[in-house]
Amino acid sequence: xxxxxxVTLKKDVLDPQGKVVNQTLKxxxxxxxxxVRQGKFFEIEINETNKDKxxxxxxxxxxxxxxxxxxxxxxxxxxx
Amino acid sequence: xxxxxxxxxxxxxxxxxxxxxxxxxxxTQMVWHNETKLPKSDLVVLPGGFSYxxxxxxxxxxxxSMIIKEVxxxxxxxxxxxxxxxxxxxxxxTGLLPGVLLRxxxxxxxxxxxxxxxINVENQFCVNYKKKNIIELPIAHNEGNYFADQKTxxxxxxxNLIAFKYCDKNGKIDRDYNPNGSSNNIAGILNENKNxxxxxxxxxxxxxxxxxxxxxxxxxxxxxxxx
Numbered sequence: 001x002x003x004x005x006x007v008t009l010k011k012d013v014l015d016p017q018g019k020v021v022n023q024t025l026k027x028x029x030x031x032x033x034x035x036v037r038q039g040k041f042f043e044i045e046i047n048e049t050n051k052d053k054x055x056x057x058x059x060x061x062x063x064x065x066x067x068x069x070x071x072x073x074x075x076x077x078x079x080x
Numbered sequence: 081x082x083x084x085x086x087x088x089x090x091x092x093x094x095x096x097x098x099x100x101x102x103x104x105x106x107x108t109q110m111v112w113h114n115e116t117k118l119p120k121s122d123l124v125v126l127p128g129g130f131s132y133x134x135x136x137x138x139x140x141x142x143x144x145s146m147i148i149k150e151v152x153x154x155x156x157x158x159x160x161x162x163x164x165x166x167x168x169x170x171x172x173x174t175g176l177l178p179g180v181l182l183r184x185x186x187x188x189x190x191x192x193x194x195x196x197x198x199i200n201v202e203n204q205f206c207v208n209y210k211k212k213n214i215i216e217l218p219i220a221h222n223e224g225n226y227f228a229d230q231k232t233x234x235x236x237x238x239x240n241l242i243a244f245k246y247c248d249k250n251g252k253i254d255r256d257y258n259p260n261g262s263s264n265n266i267a268g269i270l271n272e273n274k275n276x277x278x279x280x281x282x283x284x285x286x287x288x289x290x291x292x293x294x295x296x297x298x299x300x301x302x303x304x305x306x307x
Contacts, residue, residue, distance in 0.1 A: 070180045
Protein backbone atom coordinates (compact mmCIF):
# COMPACT_ATOMS: atom_id res chain seq x y z
CA UNK A 1 0.00 0.00 0.00
CA UNK A 2 1.18 3.49 -0.80
CA UNK A 3 0.62 6.31 1.63
CA UNK A 4 1.85 9.85 1.34
CA UNK A 5 2.55 12.34 4.07
CA UNK A 6 2.84 16.08 3.58
CA VAL A 7 4.70 18.16 6.13
CA THR A 8 4.35 21.93 6.14
CA LEU A 9 5.31 24.69 8.52
CA LYS A 10 2.53 25.75 10.89
CA LYS A 11 0.56 28.82 9.90
CA ASP A 12 2.19 31.17 12.38
CA VAL A 13 5.74 30.03 11.63
CA LEU A 14 7.60 32.20 9.14
CA ASP A 15 8.25 30.33 5.89
CA PRO A 16 10.91 32.41 4.09
CA GLN A 17 11.16 30.04 1.13
CA GLY A 18 7.42 30.08 0.57
CA LYS A 19 7.48 33.86 0.79
CA VAL A 20 10.18 34.11 -1.86
CA VAL A 21 8.30 31.73 -4.17
CA ASN A 22 5.16 33.80 -3.62
CA GLN A 23 6.99 37.03 -4.48
CA THR A 24 8.63 35.48 -7.53
CA LEU A 25 5.28 34.27 -8.86
CA LYS A 26 3.92 37.79 -8.45
CA UNK A 27 6.94 39.17 -10.29
CA UNK A 28 6.25 36.67 -13.08
CA UNK A 29 2.83 38.18 -13.51
CA UNK A 30 0.62 35.85 -11.44
CA UNK A 31 -1.03 38.75 -9.65
CA UNK A 32 -3.87 36.78 -8.07
CA UNK A 33 -1.67 34.47 -5.97
CA UNK A 34 -2.42 35.08 -2.32
CA UNK A 35 0.18 32.99 -0.52
CA VAL A 36 2.55 30.04 -0.94
CA ARG A 37 3.72 27.67 1.76
CA GLN A 38 6.58 25.30 1.00
CA GLY A 39 6.65 21.84 2.53
CA LYS A 40 7.95 18.29 2.24
CA PHE A 41 6.30 15.32 0.57
CA PHE A 42 6.94 11.70 1.55
CA GLU A 43 5.82 8.72 -0.50
CA ILE A 44 5.76 5.68 1.76
CA GLU A 45 5.26 2.12 0.60
CA ILE A 46 4.09 -0.23 3.34
CA ASN A 47 3.71 -3.97 3.44
CA GLU A 48 0.23 -3.78 4.96
CA THR A 49 -3.23 -4.33 3.52
CA ASN A 50 -5.31 -2.93 6.36
CA LYS A 51 -5.90 0.74 5.63
CA ASP A 52 -6.49 1.75 9.24
CA LYS A 53 -3.38 -0.01 10.47
CA UNK A 54 -1.28 1.57 7.73
CA UNK A 55 -2.67 5.01 8.44
CA UNK A 56 -2.02 4.62 12.14
CA UNK A 57 1.55 3.65 11.46
CA UNK A 58 2.19 6.63 9.18
CA UNK A 59 0.66 8.89 11.84
CA UNK A 60 3.15 7.53 14.31
CA UNK A 61 6.05 7.93 11.86
CA UNK A 62 5.00 11.50 11.14
CA UNK A 63 4.92 12.40 14.80
CA UNK A 64 8.14 10.64 15.70
CA UNK A 65 10.32 11.49 12.73
CA UNK A 66 8.94 13.22 9.66
CA UNK A 67 7.55 16.33 11.34
CA UNK A 68 8.75 18.45 14.20
CA UNK A 69 5.45 19.27 15.86
CA UNK A 70 6.83 22.44 17.42
CA UNK A 71 6.83 24.09 14.02
CA UNK A 72 5.28 21.68 11.54
CA UNK A 73 1.93 20.09 10.73
CA UNK A 74 1.44 16.91 8.75
CA UNK A 75 -1.35 15.44 6.69
CA UNK A 76 -1.74 11.89 5.48
CA UNK A 77 -3.17 10.68 2.21
CA UNK A 78 -3.83 7.05 1.31
CA UNK A 79 -3.16 6.48 -2.38
CA UNK A 80 -4.01 2.85 -3.10
CA UNK B 81 37.92 15.91 33.75
CA UNK B 82 36.95 13.36 31.11
CA UNK B 83 34.95 14.13 28.01
CA UNK B 84 33.42 12.17 25.16
CA UNK B 85 32.98 13.71 21.74
CA UNK B 86 30.21 12.07 19.75
CA UNK B 87 31.10 11.73 16.07
CA UNK B 88 28.35 11.44 13.47
CA UNK B 89 28.76 10.99 9.74
CA UNK B 90 29.13 14.60 8.65
CA UNK B 91 30.50 16.01 11.91
CA UNK B 92 33.36 18.38 11.07
CA UNK B 93 34.22 20.25 14.27
CA UNK B 94 35.01 17.12 16.28
CA UNK B 95 38.78 17.52 16.02
CA UNK B 96 38.65 21.27 16.67
CA UNK B 97 36.74 20.75 19.90
CA UNK B 98 39.10 17.96 20.87
CA UNK B 99 42.12 20.29 20.50
CA UNK B 100 40.31 22.97 22.50
CA UNK B 101 39.41 20.60 25.35
CA UNK B 102 42.88 19.06 25.51
CA UNK B 103 44.41 22.54 25.67
CA UNK B 104 42.48 23.10 28.89
CA UNK B 105 43.45 19.72 30.37
CA UNK B 106 40.16 18.00 29.68
CA UNK B 107 40.85 14.52 28.31
CA THR B 108 38.88 13.55 25.23
CA GLN B 109 37.73 10.41 23.49
CA MET B 110 35.92 10.14 20.20
CA VAL B 111 32.73 8.07 20.34
CA TRP B 112 31.16 6.87 17.10
CA HIS B 113 27.39 7.41 16.86
CA ASN B 114 26.71 3.66 16.47
CA GLU B 115 28.20 2.80 19.87
CA THR B 116 25.72 1.66 22.47
CA LYS B 117 27.89 2.35 25.52
CA LEU B 118 29.15 5.74 26.54
CA PRO B 119 32.62 5.61 28.11
CA LYS B 120 32.82 7.08 31.61
CA SER B 121 32.69 10.83 31.13
CA ASP B 122 31.95 14.04 32.99
CA LEU B 123 31.19 15.90 29.81
CA VAL B 124 29.63 14.85 26.50
CA VAL B 125 30.15 17.10 23.49
CA LEU B 126 27.98 17.09 20.40
CA PRO B 127 30.20 18.86 17.87
CA GLY B 128 29.35 21.09 14.95
CA GLY B 129 29.07 19.94 11.38
CA PHE B 130 26.43 18.63 9.06
CA SER B 131 25.41 15.31 10.58
CA TYR B 132 23.71 13.13 7.97
CA UNK B 133 23.96 15.96 5.46
CA UNK B 134 21.20 17.83 7.32
CA UNK B 135 18.67 15.40 5.81
CA UNK B 136 15.03 15.88 6.84
CA UNK B 137 15.81 18.59 9.42
CA UNK B 138 19.14 19.66 10.86
CA UNK B 139 20.14 17.32 13.68
CA UNK B 140 17.06 15.16 13.20
CA UNK B 141 18.61 11.88 12.02
CA UNK B 142 21.49 12.22 14.48
CA UNK B 143 18.99 12.58 17.32
CA UNK B 144 17.74 9.05 16.57
CA SER B 145 21.18 7.40 16.56
CA MET B 146 22.20 4.58 18.92
CA ILE B 147 24.43 6.57 21.27
CA ILE B 148 21.81 9.25 21.94
CA LYS B 149 19.96 7.03 24.45
CA GLU B 150 23.16 6.92 26.46
CA VAL B 151 23.60 10.67 26.13
CA UNK B 152 20.07 11.20 27.48
CA UNK B 153 20.85 8.88 30.42
CA UNK B 154 24.05 10.81 31.04
CA UNK B 155 22.04 14.03 31.23
CA UNK B 156 19.51 12.49 33.61
CA UNK B 157 22.35 11.65 35.98
CA UNK B 158 23.36 15.29 35.93
CA UNK B 159 26.28 14.82 33.53
CA UNK B 160 27.35 17.82 31.49
CA UNK B 161 26.45 18.10 27.80
CA UNK B 162 27.71 20.75 25.44
CA UNK B 163 26.16 21.05 21.98
CA UNK B 164 27.75 23.47 19.55
CA UNK B 165 26.09 24.53 16.31
CA UNK B 166 24.88 21.24 14.77
CA UNK B 167 25.24 19.83 18.29
CA UNK B 168 22.72 22.42 19.50
CA UNK B 169 20.38 21.40 16.68
CA UNK B 170 20.74 17.75 17.75
CA UNK B 171 19.97 18.61 21.40
CA UNK B 172 16.80 20.34 20.26
CA UNK B 173 15.69 17.45 18.06
CA THR B 174 16.39 15.07 20.94
CA GLY B 175 14.11 17.13 23.14
CA LEU B 176 16.81 17.87 25.71
CA LEU B 177 16.40 21.58 25.01
CA PRO B 178 13.14 23.35 24.10
CA GLY B 179 12.25 25.24 20.92
CA VAL B 180 13.51 24.79 17.41
CA LEU B 181 16.20 26.19 15.11
CA LEU B 182 14.80 27.50 11.85
CA ARG B 183 16.60 28.62 8.74
CA UNK B 184 18.30 31.98 9.07
CA UNK B 185 15.82 34.74 8.42
CA UNK B 186 17.62 35.97 5.32
CA UNK B 187 18.12 32.40 4.02
CA UNK B 188 21.88 32.81 3.85
CA UNK B 189 24.60 30.69 5.35
CA UNK B 190 26.33 32.96 7.85
CA UNK B 191 30.04 32.70 8.55
CA UNK B 192 31.42 35.60 10.53
CA UNK B 193 32.36 36.81 13.98
CA UNK B 194 29.57 38.16 16.17
CA UNK B 195 29.37 39.91 19.52
CA UNK B 196 27.68 38.07 22.32
CA UNK B 197 26.58 38.92 25.81
CA UNK B 198 26.90 36.16 28.38
CA ILE B 199 23.56 36.41 30.15
CA ASN B 200 23.94 33.61 32.68
CA VAL B 201 27.37 33.43 34.30
CA GLU B 202 26.29 31.18 37.17
CA ASN B 203 26.44 27.88 35.34
CA GLN B 204 29.31 25.42 34.99
CA PHE B 205 29.98 26.39 31.38
CA CYS B 206 30.18 30.14 31.85
CA VAL B 207 31.51 31.00 35.33
CA ASN B 208 34.74 32.38 33.92
CA TYR B 209 32.84 34.94 31.85
CA LYS B 210 32.22 36.86 35.07
CA LYS B 211 35.45 38.68 34.24
CA LYS B 212 34.30 39.58 30.76
CA ASN B 213 30.70 39.12 29.68
CA ILE B 214 30.74 40.82 26.28
CA ILE B 215 32.66 38.58 23.93
CA GLU B 216 33.28 37.82 20.29
CA LEU B 217 32.89 34.35 18.76
CA PRO B 218 32.45 33.03 15.23
CA ILE B 219 29.19 31.68 13.91
CA ALA B 220 28.88 29.41 10.86
CA HIS B 221 25.38 28.15 10.23
CA ASN B 222 22.36 28.10 7.99
CA GLU B 223 19.79 27.12 10.63
CA GLY B 224 20.41 29.18 13.75
CA ASN B 225 17.21 31.14 13.95
CA TYR B 226 15.96 30.15 17.41
CA PHE B 227 12.21 29.95 17.65
CA ALA B 228 9.86 28.98 20.47
CA ASP B 229 6.36 29.91 21.54
CA GLN B 230 5.92 32.91 23.81
CA LYS B 231 5.37 30.74 26.88
CA THR B 232 8.70 28.96 26.38
CA UNK B 233 10.52 32.24 25.73
CA UNK B 234 9.09 33.76 28.91
CA UNK B 235 10.11 30.67 30.82
CA UNK B 236 13.69 30.88 29.48
CA UNK B 237 13.89 34.56 30.42
CA UNK B 238 12.29 34.20 33.86
CA UNK B 239 14.39 31.22 34.90
CA ASN B 240 17.58 32.76 33.50
CA LEU B 241 18.14 29.87 31.11
CA ILE B 242 19.50 31.97 28.26
CA ALA B 243 23.28 31.65 28.22
CA PHE B 244 24.16 33.91 25.28
CA LYS B 245 22.45 36.66 23.31
CA TYR B 246 23.61 38.42 20.16
CA CYS B 247 24.53 42.06 20.82
CA ASP B 248 26.74 44.90 19.58
CA LYS B 249 30.29 45.47 20.78
CA ASN B 250 29.04 47.42 23.80
CA GLY B 251 26.57 44.74 24.84
CA LYS B 252 23.46 46.40 23.46
CA ILE B 253 20.88 43.76 22.62
CA ASP B 254 18.79 44.85 19.70
CA ARG B 255 17.25 43.46 16.54
CA ASP B 256 19.93 45.31 14.52
CA TYR B 257 22.60 43.04 15.99
CA ASN B 258 20.68 39.83 15.45
CA PRO B 259 22.37 37.97 12.59
CA ASN B 260 19.81 35.23 11.98
CA GLY B 261 16.43 36.37 13.28
CA SER B 262 16.51 34.44 16.58
CA SER B 263 13.71 35.16 19.04
CA ASN B 264 14.95 37.48 21.83
CA ASN B 265 18.42 37.47 20.15
CA ILE B 266 19.05 34.02 21.62
CA ALA B 267 22.40 32.43 20.70
CA GLY B 268 22.57 29.73 23.38
CA ILE B 269 20.34 28.21 26.06
CA LEU B 270 20.58 25.99 29.13
CA ASN B 271 18.24 23.29 30.36
CA GLU B 272 16.41 23.54 33.66
CA ASN B 273 19.22 21.88 35.65
CA LYS B 274 21.86 23.91 33.81
CA ASN B 275 23.90 20.81 32.97
CA UNK B 276 23.13 21.08 29.25
CA UNK B 277 24.25 23.99 27.09
CA UNK B 278 23.34 24.38 23.43
CA UNK B 279 24.85 27.25 21.48
CA UNK B 280 25.21 28.30 17.85
CA UNK B 281 28.59 30.17 18.14
CA UNK B 282 31.84 28.21 18.10
CA UNK B 283 33.95 28.74 21.25
CA UNK B 284 36.43 26.08 20.07
CA UNK B 285 37.45 28.33 17.19
CA UNK B 286 38.76 31.16 19.37
CA UNK B 287 41.07 29.64 21.93
CA UNK B 288 44.43 31.04 20.92
CA UNK B 289 45.78 34.49 19.96
CA UNK B 290 47.02 32.88 16.74
CA UNK B 291 43.37 32.28 15.83
CA UNK B 292 42.69 36.01 16.35
CA UNK B 293 41.15 35.75 19.80
CA UNK B 294 40.68 33.85 23.02
CA UNK B 295 37.09 34.55 24.00
CA UNK B 296 36.26 30.86 23.60
CA UNK B 297 38.88 29.87 26.17
CA UNK B 298 36.85 31.01 29.16
CA UNK B 299 34.19 28.41 28.43
CA UNK B 300 36.71 25.58 28.60
CA UNK B 301 38.40 27.11 31.65
CA UNK B 302 34.99 27.21 33.33
CA UNK B 303 34.41 23.53 32.52
CA UNK B 304 37.82 22.59 33.83
CA UNK B 305 37.10 24.46 37.04
CA UNK B 306 33.72 22.82 37.53
CA UNK B 307 35.06 19.35 38.32
